[in-house]
Amino acid sequence: DVRTTFKRMAMNDEETVALTAGGHTVGKCHGNGDASILGPKPEEADVEEQGFGWKNTQGKGHSEDTVSSGLEGAWSSKPDRWNHTYFHLLLNHEWESVKSPAGAWQWEPINMKEEDKPLDAHIPGVRRNPIMTDADMALKMDPEYRKISERFHNDPEYFGEVFARAWFKLTHRDLGPKSRYLGPDVPKEDLIWQDPLPTVDYTLSEVEIEDLKKKLLNSGLSQTELINTAWDSARTFRGSDYRGGANGARIRLAPQKDWVGNEPERLQKVLAKLEEIQQGLDKKVSIADLIVLGGSAAIEKAAENAGVKIKVPFSPGRGDATDEMTDAESFNDLEPIHDGFRNWVKKDYVVKPEELLLDRTQLMGLTAPEMTVLMGGMRVLGTNHGGAKHGVFTDKVGALTNDFFVNLTDMSYDWKPASDSHYNIVERKTGETKWTATRVDLVFGSNSILRSYAEVYAQDDNKEKFVKDFVKAWVKVMDADRFDVKK
Numbered sequence: 001d002v003r004t005t006f007k008r009m010a011m012n013d014e015e016t017v018a019l020t021a022g023g024h025t026v027g028k029c030h031g032n033g034d035a036s037i038l039g040p041k042p043e044e045a046d047v048e049e050q051g052f053g054w055k056n057t058q059g060k061g062h063s064e065d066t067v068s069s070g071l072e073g074a075w076s077s078k079p080d081r082w083n084h085t086y087f088h089l090l091l092n093h094e095w096e097s098v099k100s101p102a103g104a105w106q107w108e109p110i111n112m113k114e115e116d117k118p119l120d121a122h123i124p125g126v127r128r129n130p131i132m133t134d135a136d137m138a139l140k141m142d143p144e145y146r147k148i149s150e151r152f153h154n155d156p157e158y159f160g161e162v163f164a165r166a167w168f169k170l171t172h173r174d175l176g177p178k179s180r181y182l183g184p185d186v187p188k189e190d191l192i193w194q195d196p197l198p199t200v201d202y203t204l205s206e207v208e209i210e211d212l213k214k215k216l217l218n219s220g221l222s223q224t225e226l227i228n229t230a231w232d233s234a235r236t237f238r239g240s241d242y243r244g245g246a247n248g249a250r251i252r253l254a255p256q257k258d259w260v261g262n263e264p265e266r267l268q269k270v271l272a273k274l275e276e277i278q279q280g281l282d283k284k285v286s287i288a289d290l291i292v293l294g295g296s297a298a299i300e301k302a303a304e305n306a307g308v309k310i311k312v313p314f315s316p317g318r319g320d321a322t323d324e325m326t327d328a329e330s331f332n333d334l335e336p337i338h339d340g341f342r343n344w345v346k347k348d349y350v351v352k353p354e355e356l357l358l359d360r361t362q363l364m365g366l367t368a369p370e371m372t373v374l375m376g377g378m379r380v381l382g383t384n385h386g387g388a389k390h391g392v393f394t395d396k397v398g399a400l401t402n403d404f405f406v407n408l409t410d411m412s413y414d415w416k417p418a419s420d421s422h423y424n425i426v427e428r429k430t431g432e433t434k435w436t437a438t439r440v441d442l443v444f445g446s447n448s449i450l451r452s453y454a455e456v457y458a459q460d461d462n463k464e465k466f467v468k469d470f471v472k473a474w475v476k477v478m479d480a481d482r483f484d485v486k487k
Protein backbone atom coordinates (compact mmCIF):
# COMPACT_ATOMS: atom_id res chain seq x y z
CA ASP A 1 0.00 0.00 0.00
CA VAL A 2 2.78 2.42 0.92
CA ARG A 3 4.61 1.75 -2.35
CA THR A 4 1.46 2.19 -4.46
CA THR A 5 0.41 5.37 -2.69
CA PHE A 6 3.82 7.00 -3.03
CA LYS A 7 4.14 5.85 -6.64
CA ARG A 8 0.96 7.76 -7.41
CA MET A 9 2.84 10.85 -6.27
CA ALA A 10 5.72 9.80 -8.60
CA MET A 11 7.92 8.96 -5.59
CA ASN A 12 10.40 6.11 -5.93
CA ASP A 13 11.42 3.79 -3.09
CA GLU A 14 14.28 6.00 -1.94
CA GLU A 15 12.07 9.08 -1.79
CA THR A 16 9.36 7.10 0.03
CA VAL A 17 11.73 5.90 2.75
CA ALA A 18 13.28 9.36 3.14
CA LEU A 19 9.91 11.08 3.43
CA THR A 20 8.38 8.66 5.89
CA ALA A 21 11.48 8.44 8.08
CA GLY A 22 12.17 12.18 7.85
CA GLY A 23 8.55 13.07 8.60
CA HIS A 24 8.41 10.70 11.55
CA THR A 25 11.69 12.01 12.95
CA VAL A 26 9.59 14.85 14.38
CA GLY A 27 6.20 14.84 16.12
CA LYS A 28 4.23 11.99 17.60
CA CYS A 29 1.10 9.89 17.35
CA HIS A 30 -1.85 10.61 19.60
CA GLY A 31 -3.93 7.92 21.24
CA ASN A 32 -3.56 8.40 24.98
CA GLY A 33 -7.16 7.74 25.98
CA ASP A 34 -10.40 6.07 25.11
CA ALA A 35 -11.32 6.90 21.50
CA SER A 36 -14.98 5.99 22.07
CA ILE A 37 -15.62 9.01 24.29
CA LEU A 38 -14.74 11.51 21.56
CA GLY A 39 -17.68 13.69 20.50
CA PRO A 40 -19.26 13.61 17.01
CA LYS A 41 -17.00 14.04 13.99
CA PRO A 42 -16.72 17.52 12.41
CA GLU A 43 -19.53 17.04 9.86
CA GLU A 44 -21.91 15.78 12.55
CA ALA A 45 -20.97 18.23 15.31
CA ASP A 46 -23.19 21.22 16.09
CA VAL A 47 -22.41 24.71 14.79
CA GLU A 48 -20.89 25.95 18.04
CA GLU A 49 -18.03 23.51 17.52
CA GLN A 50 -17.14 25.45 14.36
CA GLY A 51 -16.18 22.47 12.29
CA PHE A 52 -13.65 21.01 14.73
CA GLY A 53 -15.58 18.04 16.07
CA TRP A 54 -14.16 15.02 17.92
CA LYS A 55 -14.46 16.98 21.19
CA ASN A 56 -12.35 15.28 23.82
CA THR A 57 -13.72 15.46 27.37
CA GLN A 58 -10.97 13.32 28.83
CA GLY A 59 -8.47 15.02 31.18
CA LYS A 60 -7.29 18.24 29.58
CA GLY A 61 -8.79 17.18 26.26
CA HIS A 62 -5.50 18.03 24.54
CA SER A 63 -1.70 17.67 24.99
CA GLU A 64 -1.01 14.34 26.74
CA ASP A 65 -4.76 13.54 26.56
CA THR A 66 -5.06 13.95 22.77
CA VAL A 67 -6.67 11.14 20.78
CA SER A 68 -6.42 11.35 17.00
CA SER A 69 -5.07 8.32 15.12
CA GLY A 70 -5.35 6.22 18.30
CA LEU A 71 -1.67 5.23 18.14
CA GLU A 72 0.36 6.71 20.99
CA GLY A 73 4.00 7.74 21.15
CA ALA A 74 6.95 9.28 19.29
CA TRP A 75 9.25 7.62 16.75
CA SER A 76 12.55 9.22 17.70
CA SER A 77 14.40 10.05 20.90
CA LYS A 78 14.07 13.84 20.54
CA PRO A 79 10.82 14.32 18.63
CA ASP A 80 11.00 18.11 18.74
CA ARG A 81 14.13 18.33 16.56
CA TRP A 82 15.76 16.92 13.43
CA ASN A 83 18.13 14.14 14.48
CA HIS A 84 19.14 10.69 13.28
CA THR A 85 17.66 8.42 15.92
CA TYR A 86 14.71 7.15 13.85
CA PHE A 87 16.77 4.60 11.91
CA HIS A 88 18.87 3.75 14.97
CA LEU A 89 15.70 2.84 16.91
CA LEU A 90 14.02 1.07 13.99
CA LEU A 91 17.00 -1.04 12.88
CA ASN A 92 18.81 -1.71 16.15
CA HIS A 93 15.87 -2.81 18.25
CA GLU A 94 13.39 -5.65 18.17
CA TRP A 95 9.77 -4.58 18.03
CA GLU A 96 6.56 -6.22 19.14
CA SER A 97 2.95 -5.52 18.32
CA VAL A 98 1.06 -4.11 21.32
CA LYS A 99 -2.11 -2.11 21.95
CA SER A 100 -2.01 1.64 22.57
CA PRO A 101 -4.09 3.12 25.44
CA ALA A 102 -6.75 3.88 22.80
CA GLY A 103 -6.78 0.23 21.75
CA ALA A 104 -4.96 0.57 18.39
CA TRP A 105 -2.26 -1.89 17.34
CA GLN A 106 1.22 -0.38 17.22
CA TRP A 107 4.85 -1.53 17.48
CA GLU A 108 6.92 -0.98 20.61
CA PRO A 109 10.52 -2.00 21.39
CA ILE A 110 11.23 -5.13 23.40
CA ASN A 111 13.25 -4.36 26.57
CA MET A 112 14.45 -0.88 25.70
CA LYS A 113 16.77 0.71 28.26
CA GLU A 114 15.06 3.54 30.16
CA GLU A 115 17.67 6.13 29.09
CA ASP A 116 17.12 5.32 25.39
CA LYS A 117 13.40 6.09 25.57
CA PRO A 118 12.04 9.42 24.26
CA LEU A 119 10.98 12.02 26.81
CA ASP A 120 7.24 12.53 27.05
CA ALA A 121 6.22 15.45 24.82
CA HIS A 122 4.20 17.07 27.60
CA ILE A 123 5.11 15.78 31.06
CA PRO A 124 8.65 16.77 32.17
CA GLY A 125 10.94 13.98 33.32
CA VAL A 126 8.73 11.11 32.12
CA ARG A 127 10.12 8.70 29.51
CA ARG A 128 7.96 6.60 27.20
CA ASN A 129 8.52 3.77 24.77
CA PRO A 130 9.01 4.99 21.19
CA ILE A 131 6.57 3.48 18.70
CA MET A 132 6.42 2.43 15.05
CA THR A 133 3.39 2.13 12.76
CA ASP A 134 3.00 -0.74 10.28
CA ALA A 135 4.26 1.65 7.59
CA ASP A 136 7.42 2.37 9.60
CA MET A 137 8.00 -1.36 10.10
CA ALA A 138 7.76 -1.78 6.32
CA LEU A 139 10.92 0.35 6.03
CA LYS A 140 12.69 -2.40 8.02
CA MET A 141 10.91 -5.51 6.77
CA ASP A 142 10.55 -4.90 3.02
CA PRO A 143 13.86 -6.01 1.45
CA GLU A 144 14.11 -3.03 -0.94
CA TYR A 145 13.14 -0.47 1.69
CA ARG A 146 15.54 -2.08 4.17
CA LYS A 147 18.56 -1.59 1.89
CA ILE A 148 17.68 2.08 1.63
CA SER A 149 17.04 2.43 5.38
CA GLU A 150 20.46 0.94 6.13
CA ARG A 151 22.18 3.28 3.71
CA PHE A 152 20.40 6.28 5.30
CA HIS A 153 21.29 5.03 8.78
CA ASN A 154 24.97 4.78 7.86
CA ASP A 155 25.07 8.08 5.97
CA PRO A 156 22.94 10.71 7.75
CA GLU A 157 24.16 13.46 5.46
CA TYR A 158 22.94 11.57 2.41
CA PHE A 159 19.62 10.93 4.16
CA GLY A 160 19.27 14.66 4.89
CA GLU A 161 19.92 15.54 1.25
CA VAL A 162 17.46 12.96 -0.12
CA PHE A 163 14.82 14.04 2.40
CA ALA A 164 15.22 17.74 1.55
CA ARG A 165 14.85 17.05 -2.17
CA ALA A 166 11.91 14.70 -1.70
CA TRP A 167 10.21 17.19 0.62
CA PHE A 168 10.62 19.94 -1.97
CA LYS A 169 9.17 17.62 -4.60
CA LEU A 170 6.25 16.59 -2.35
CA THR A 171 5.32 20.19 -1.64
CA HIS A 172 5.90 21.55 -5.18
CA ARG A 173 4.90 18.73 -7.53
CA ASP A 174 1.44 20.09 -8.21
CA LEU A 175 2.75 23.55 -9.09
CA GLY A 176 3.64 22.28 -12.54
CA PRO A 177 6.63 23.59 -14.53
CA LYS A 178 9.20 25.90 -12.98
CA SER A 179 7.94 28.83 -15.04
CA ARG A 180 4.96 28.97 -12.67
CA TYR A 181 7.08 29.45 -9.54
CA LEU A 182 7.31 32.90 -7.96
CA GLY A 183 9.75 34.67 -5.64
CA PRO A 184 13.46 34.82 -5.00
CA ASP A 185 13.83 31.32 -3.51
CA VAL A 186 13.14 29.31 -6.67
CA PRO A 187 16.00 26.80 -7.00
CA LYS A 188 18.18 27.43 -10.05
CA GLU A 189 18.51 23.73 -10.75
CA ASP A 190 16.07 22.16 -13.23
CA LEU A 191 14.46 19.10 -11.67
CA ILE A 192 13.29 16.26 -13.89
CA TRP A 193 9.87 16.00 -12.17
CA GLN A 194 9.18 19.61 -13.17
CA ASP A 195 8.93 18.36 -16.78
CA PRO A 196 11.49 20.89 -18.04
CA LEU A 197 11.17 22.39 -21.53
CA PRO A 198 13.77 23.93 -23.83
CA THR A 199 13.79 27.72 -24.21
CA VAL A 200 12.13 28.81 -27.42
CA ASP A 201 13.87 31.55 -29.34
CA TYR A 202 11.64 32.12 -32.35
CA THR A 203 8.40 33.90 -33.13
CA LEU A 204 6.16 33.50 -36.16
CA SER A 205 4.49 36.31 -38.09
CA GLU A 206 0.89 36.00 -39.33
CA VAL A 207 2.22 35.50 -42.87
CA GLU A 208 4.54 32.71 -41.72
CA ILE A 209 1.69 31.03 -39.84
CA GLU A 210 -0.59 31.16 -42.89
CA ASP A 211 2.19 29.79 -45.06
CA LEU A 212 2.82 26.92 -42.63
CA LYS A 213 -0.89 26.06 -42.53
CA LYS A 214 -0.91 25.70 -46.32
CA LYS A 215 2.10 23.42 -46.16
CA LEU A 216 0.43 21.28 -43.50
CA LEU A 217 -2.84 21.01 -45.40
CA ASN A 218 -1.02 20.12 -48.63
CA SER A 219 1.28 17.60 -46.96
CA GLY A 220 -0.84 14.60 -47.90
CA LEU A 221 -1.90 14.14 -44.29
CA SER A 222 -5.65 13.96 -43.85
CA GLN A 223 -7.70 16.42 -41.86
CA THR A 224 -8.43 13.68 -39.28
CA GLU A 225 -4.78 12.68 -38.97
CA LEU A 226 -3.83 16.28 -38.20
CA ILE A 227 -6.71 16.84 -35.78
CA ASN A 228 -6.22 13.57 -33.89
CA THR A 229 -2.49 14.11 -33.47
CA ALA A 230 -3.05 17.63 -32.11
CA TRP A 231 -5.77 16.39 -29.77
CA ASP A 232 -3.78 13.42 -28.48
CA SER A 233 -0.76 15.59 -27.86
CA ALA A 234 -2.79 18.12 -25.83
CA ARG A 235 -5.29 15.90 -24.02
CA THR A 236 -2.77 14.66 -21.44
CA PHE A 237 -3.00 18.03 -19.67
CA ARG A 238 -4.09 17.71 -16.04
CA GLY A 239 -5.30 20.77 -14.21
CA SER A 240 -4.72 18.82 -10.99
CA ASP A 241 -0.95 19.15 -11.17
CA TYR A 242 -0.32 21.06 -14.41
CA ARG A 243 1.44 18.14 -16.05
CA GLY A 244 0.93 16.93 -19.61
CA GLY A 245 -0.24 18.99 -22.57
CA ALA A 246 1.05 19.73 -26.06
CA ASN A 247 4.10 21.80 -25.09
CA GLY A 248 7.27 19.74 -25.30
CA ALA A 249 5.74 17.42 -27.93
CA ARG A 250 6.42 14.54 -25.57
CA ILE A 251 4.02 12.55 -27.73
CA ARG A 252 7.16 11.89 -29.87
CA LEU A 253 8.93 10.25 -26.93
CA ALA A 254 8.58 7.12 -24.82
CA PRO A 255 6.24 6.23 -23.29
CA GLN A 256 3.62 8.35 -25.09
CA LYS A 257 4.59 7.38 -28.62
CA ASP A 258 3.59 3.78 -27.84
CA TRP A 259 0.30 4.37 -26.01
CA VAL A 260 -2.56 2.53 -27.70
CA GLY A 261 -4.75 5.58 -27.18
CA ASN A 262 -2.39 7.53 -29.44
CA GLU A 263 -2.72 5.05 -32.34
CA PRO A 264 1.07 4.63 -32.67
CA GLU A 265 1.03 3.78 -36.38
CA ARG A 266 -0.90 6.87 -37.39
CA LEU A 267 1.16 8.93 -34.98
CA GLN A 268 4.46 7.80 -36.52
CA LYS A 269 3.19 8.57 -40.00
CA VAL A 270 2.13 12.09 -39.00
CA LEU A 271 5.32 12.78 -37.04
CA ALA A 272 7.51 11.66 -39.93
CA LYS A 273 5.67 14.03 -42.26
CA LEU A 274 5.89 16.91 -39.80
CA GLU A 275 9.64 16.34 -39.44
CA GLU A 276 9.95 16.41 -43.21
CA ILE A 277 8.09 19.74 -43.30
CA GLN A 278 10.22 21.03 -40.44
CA GLN A 279 13.43 20.21 -42.29
CA GLY A 280 12.27 22.07 -45.39
CA LEU A 281 11.69 25.33 -43.49
CA ASP A 282 14.11 28.31 -43.50
CA LYS A 283 13.31 28.85 -39.86
CA LYS A 284 13.37 26.48 -36.90
CA VAL A 285 9.81 25.72 -35.86
CA SER A 286 9.18 23.10 -33.16
CA ILE A 287 7.30 19.89 -33.87
CA ALA A 288 5.13 20.80 -30.85
CA ASP A 289 3.99 23.96 -32.69
CA LEU A 290 3.56 22.11 -35.98
CA ILE A 291 1.37 19.47 -34.32
CA VAL A 292 -0.96 22.12 -32.87
CA LEU A 293 -0.92 24.25 -36.03
CA GLY A 294 -1.79 21.16 -38.11
CA GLY A 295 -4.89 20.71 -35.94
CA SER A 296 -5.83 24.39 -36.29
CA ALA A 297 -5.43 24.34 -40.07
CA ALA A 298 -7.53 21.18 -40.39
CA ILE A 299 -10.29 22.65 -38.22
CA GLU A 300 -10.39 25.84 -40.29
CA LYS A 301 -10.77 23.63 -43.36
CA ALA A 302 -13.52 21.56 -41.68
CA ALA A 303 -15.40 24.76 -40.77
CA GLU A 304 -15.07 25.93 -44.36
CA ASN A 305 -16.50 22.56 -45.49
CA ALA A 306 -19.52 23.42 -43.34
CA GLY A 307 -19.80 26.89 -44.90
CA VAL A 308 -18.33 28.86 -41.98
CA LYS A 309 -15.20 30.96 -42.35
CA ILE A 310 -13.26 31.11 -39.09
CA LYS A 311 -9.70 31.60 -37.93
CA VAL A 312 -8.43 29.29 -35.21
CA PRO A 313 -6.19 31.45 -32.99
CA PHE A 314 -2.65 30.06 -32.73
CA SER A 315 0.03 30.97 -30.20
CA PRO A 316 3.46 29.76 -31.34
CA GLY A 317 6.26 29.22 -28.83
CA ARG A 318 6.14 25.56 -27.83
CA GLY A 319 9.42 23.69 -27.45
CA ASP A 320 10.41 20.10 -28.18
CA ALA A 321 11.52 18.24 -25.06
CA THR A 322 14.15 15.50 -25.26
CA ASP A 323 14.24 12.08 -23.59
CA GLU A 324 16.73 13.49 -21.05
CA MET A 325 14.15 16.13 -20.05
CA THR A 326 11.44 13.51 -19.57
CA ASP A 327 10.73 11.48 -16.47
CA ALA A 328 9.41 8.61 -18.60
CA GLU A 329 8.34 6.45 -15.67
CA SER A 330 6.19 9.11 -14.08
CA PHE A 331 4.62 9.84 -17.48
CA ASN A 332 3.22 6.30 -17.52
CA ASP A 333 0.55 7.47 -15.11
CA LEU A 334 -0.69 10.06 -17.59
CA GLU A 335 -1.65 7.40 -20.12
CA PRO A 336 -5.19 7.99 -21.37
CA ILE A 337 -6.93 4.66 -20.90
CA HIS A 338 -10.20 6.21 -22.00
CA ASP A 339 -11.18 9.22 -24.04
CA GLY A 340 -14.86 9.83 -24.59
CA PHE A 341 -13.98 12.68 -26.96
CA ARG A 342 -12.56 10.05 -29.29
CA ASN A 343 -15.27 7.56 -28.24
CA TRP A 344 -12.78 5.10 -26.83
CA VAL A 345 -12.09 3.00 -23.75
CA LYS A 346 -9.04 0.76 -23.58
CA LYS A 347 -11.10 -1.99 -21.95
CA ASP A 348 -14.25 -2.42 -19.92
CA TYR A 349 -14.09 -0.70 -16.57
CA VAL A 350 -16.39 -0.75 -13.55
CA VAL A 351 -16.84 2.99 -14.04
CA LYS A 352 -19.14 3.81 -16.97
CA PRO A 353 -17.62 5.40 -20.09
CA GLU A 354 -19.67 8.59 -19.66
CA GLU A 355 -18.32 8.94 -16.10
CA LEU A 356 -14.81 8.49 -17.45
CA LEU A 357 -15.52 11.24 -19.97
CA LEU A 358 -16.49 13.53 -17.10
CA ASP A 359 -13.29 12.67 -15.27
CA ARG A 360 -11.14 13.53 -18.29
CA THR A 361 -13.11 16.73 -18.85
CA GLN A 362 -12.55 18.00 -15.32
CA LEU A 363 -8.87 17.03 -15.42
CA MET A 364 -8.48 19.04 -18.62
CA GLY A 365 -10.17 22.00 -16.94
CA LEU A 366 -13.15 22.09 -19.32
CA THR A 367 -16.71 23.10 -18.43
CA ALA A 368 -19.80 21.01 -19.31
CA PRO A 369 -20.78 23.26 -22.28
CA GLU A 370 -17.17 23.06 -23.56
CA MET A 371 -17.26 19.28 -23.23
CA THR A 372 -20.55 19.19 -25.16
CA VAL A 373 -19.44 21.33 -28.07
CA LEU A 374 -16.08 19.54 -28.37
CA MET A 375 -17.74 16.14 -28.31
CA GLY A 376 -20.31 17.00 -30.96
CA GLY A 377 -17.66 18.57 -33.17
CA MET A 378 -15.17 15.76 -32.85
CA ARG A 379 -17.78 13.18 -33.80
CA VAL A 380 -18.60 14.84 -37.14
CA LEU A 381 -14.88 15.38 -37.80
CA GLY A 382 -14.53 11.60 -37.66
CA THR A 383 -11.95 11.58 -34.90
CA ASN A 384 -13.06 8.36 -33.19
CA HIS A 385 -10.26 6.06 -32.10
CA GLY A 386 -9.57 3.44 -34.76
CA GLY A 387 -12.03 5.17 -37.11
CA ALA A 388 -15.04 3.69 -35.28
CA LYS A 389 -18.38 4.92 -36.58
CA HIS A 390 -20.27 5.19 -33.28
CA GLY A 391 -21.79 8.61 -32.75
CA VAL A 392 -20.83 9.90 -36.19
CA PHE A 393 -24.37 11.16 -36.84
CA THR A 394 -23.67 12.84 -40.17
CA ASP A 395 -23.45 12.11 -43.87
CA LYS A 396 -20.77 14.79 -44.30
CA VAL A 397 -17.89 13.49 -42.16
CA GLY A 398 -15.13 16.10 -42.05
CA ALA A 399 -17.40 19.15 -42.15
CA LEU A 400 -17.72 20.98 -38.83
CA THR A 401 -21.54 20.89 -38.79
CA ASN A 402 -23.92 20.66 -35.84
CA ASP A 403 -25.28 17.37 -37.28
CA PHE A 404 -24.39 15.38 -34.15
CA PHE A 405 -26.77 17.49 -32.08
CA VAL A 406 -29.45 17.77 -34.79
CA ASN A 407 -29.66 14.00 -35.21
CA LEU A 408 -29.21 13.19 -31.53
CA THR A 409 -32.27 15.25 -30.65
CA ASP A 410 -34.34 14.31 -33.74
CA MET A 411 -37.57 12.56 -32.67
CA SER A 412 -37.80 10.65 -35.95
CA TYR A 413 -35.27 8.24 -34.45
CA ASP A 414 -35.59 5.63 -31.76
CA TRP A 415 -32.64 4.52 -29.60
CA LYS A 416 -32.32 0.79 -29.13
CA PRO A 417 -29.79 -1.06 -26.99
CA ALA A 418 -27.66 -3.33 -29.20
CA SER A 419 -25.22 -4.68 -26.61
CA ASP A 420 -23.97 -3.69 -23.16
CA SER A 421 -22.79 -0.22 -24.07
CA HIS A 422 -23.77 0.09 -27.73
CA TYR A 423 -26.99 1.34 -29.27
CA ASN A 424 -28.67 1.48 -32.65
CA ILE A 425 -30.27 4.71 -33.82
CA VAL A 426 -33.29 3.45 -35.71
CA GLU A 427 -35.61 5.35 -38.08
CA ARG A 428 -39.05 5.09 -36.55
CA LYS A 429 -40.79 5.02 -39.94
CA THR A 430 -38.75 2.32 -41.65
CA GLY A 431 -37.25 0.48 -38.68
CA GLU A 432 -33.85 0.81 -40.36
CA THR A 433 -30.70 1.39 -38.35
CA LYS A 434 -29.28 4.71 -39.48
CA TRP A 435 -26.38 5.07 -37.02
CA THR A 436 -24.78 3.39 -34.02
CA ALA A 437 -23.80 5.00 -30.73
CA THR A 438 -22.11 4.44 -27.39
CA ARG A 439 -23.27 5.49 -23.93
CA VAL A 440 -20.98 8.51 -24.25
CA ASP A 441 -22.92 9.70 -27.32
CA LEU A 442 -26.35 9.11 -25.88
CA VAL A 443 -25.66 10.68 -22.50
CA PHE A 444 -25.86 14.06 -24.29
CA GLY A 445 -29.53 13.28 -24.92
CA SER A 446 -30.39 11.43 -21.72
CA ASN A 447 -28.89 13.73 -19.11
CA SER A 448 -31.17 16.75 -18.73
CA ILE A 449 -28.37 19.29 -18.29
CA LEU A 450 -26.26 17.97 -21.16
CA ARG A 451 -29.42 17.74 -23.28
CA SER A 452 -30.10 21.43 -22.69
CA TYR A 453 -26.65 22.25 -24.15
CA ALA A 454 -27.14 19.77 -26.99
CA GLU A 455 -30.44 21.43 -27.88
CA VAL A 456 -28.81 24.86 -28.06
CA TYR A 457 -26.29 23.51 -30.56
CA ALA A 458 -28.95 21.63 -32.50
CA GLN A 459 -30.78 24.84 -33.35
CA ASP A 460 -30.76 25.86 -37.02
CA ASP A 461 -29.78 29.41 -36.12
CA ASN A 462 -26.84 28.27 -33.99
CA LYS A 463 -24.71 26.62 -36.67
CA GLU A 464 -22.22 29.45 -36.53
CA LYS A 465 -22.30 29.68 -32.73
CA PHE A 466 -21.50 25.97 -32.66
CA VAL A 467 -18.39 26.46 -34.80
CA LYS A 468 -17.26 29.52 -32.82
CA ASP A 469 -17.73 27.76 -29.47
CA PHE A 470 -16.00 24.64 -30.79
CA VAL A 471 -12.97 26.65 -31.87
CA LYS A 472 -12.84 28.46 -28.52
CA ALA A 473 -12.92 25.18 -26.58
CA TRP A 474 -10.39 23.60 -28.94
CA VAL A 475 -7.93 26.46 -28.44
CA LYS A 476 -8.44 26.20 -24.68
CA VAL A 477 -7.30 22.58 -24.88
CA MET A 478 -4.34 23.36 -27.15
CA ASP A 479 -3.18 26.22 -24.90
CA ALA A 480 -3.99 24.61 -21.53
CA ASP A 481 -0.29 24.22 -20.71
CA ARG A 482 0.79 27.60 -22.15
CA PHE A 483 1.35 29.37 -18.88
CA ASP A 484 3.27 32.01 -20.84
CA VAL A 485 0.25 32.97 -22.96
CA LYS A 486 -2.30 35.48 -21.65
CA LYS A 487 -5.75 33.91 -21.61
Ligand code: HEM
Nearest residue numbers: 002019020022023024026027028029030068069070071135
Ligand atom coordinates in the same frame (compact mmCIF):
# COMPACT_ATOMS: atom_id res chain seq x y z
C1 HEM B 1 3.94 5.67 4.85
C2 HEM B 1 3.14 6.67 4.96
C3 HEM B 1 2.73 7.29 6.26
C4 HEM B 1 1.86 6.80 7.21
C5 HEM B 1 1.06 5.51 7.15
C6 HEM B 1 1.81 7.78 8.29
C7 HEM B 1 1.05 7.64 9.43
C8 HEM B 1 1.01 8.55 10.47
C9 HEM B 1 0.17 8.45 11.65
C10 HEM B 1 -0.81 7.34 11.94
C11 HEM B 1 0.43 9.54 12.42
C12 HEM B 1 -0.19 9.87 13.76
C13 HEM B 1 -1.24 10.93 13.70
C14 HEM B 1 -1.79 11.26 15.08
O1 HEM B 1 -2.02 10.36 15.86
O2 HEM B 1 -1.98 12.46 15.37
C15 HEM B 1 1.42 10.32 11.75
C16 HEM B 1 1.94 11.49 12.24
C17 HEM B 1 2.88 12.25 11.59
N1 HEM B 1 3.36 12.06 10.31
FE1 HEM B 1 3.05 10.42 9.16
N2 HEM B 1 2.64 8.82 7.96
C18 HEM B 1 3.21 8.57 6.74
C19 HEM B 1 4.11 9.37 6.06
C20 HEM B 1 4.51 10.63 6.49
C21 HEM B 1 5.27 11.57 5.70
C22 HEM B 1 5.70 11.34 4.26
C23 HEM B 1 5.48 12.66 6.48
C24 HEM B 1 6.21 13.93 6.16
C25 HEM B 1 7.17 14.04 5.26
C26 HEM B 1 4.86 12.41 7.76
C27 HEM B 1 4.91 13.27 8.84
C28 HEM B 1 4.25 13.07 10.03
C29 HEM B 1 4.39 13.92 11.20
C30 HEM B 1 5.30 15.16 11.32
C31 HEM B 1 3.53 13.40 12.19
C32 HEM B 1 3.34 13.90 13.59
C33 HEM B 1 2.25 14.92 13.70
C34 HEM B 1 2.13 15.46 15.12
O3 HEM B 1 3.15 15.52 15.83
O4 HEM B 1 1.00 15.80 15.50
N3 HEM B 1 4.28 11.17 7.74
N4 HEM B 1 1.77 9.70 10.55
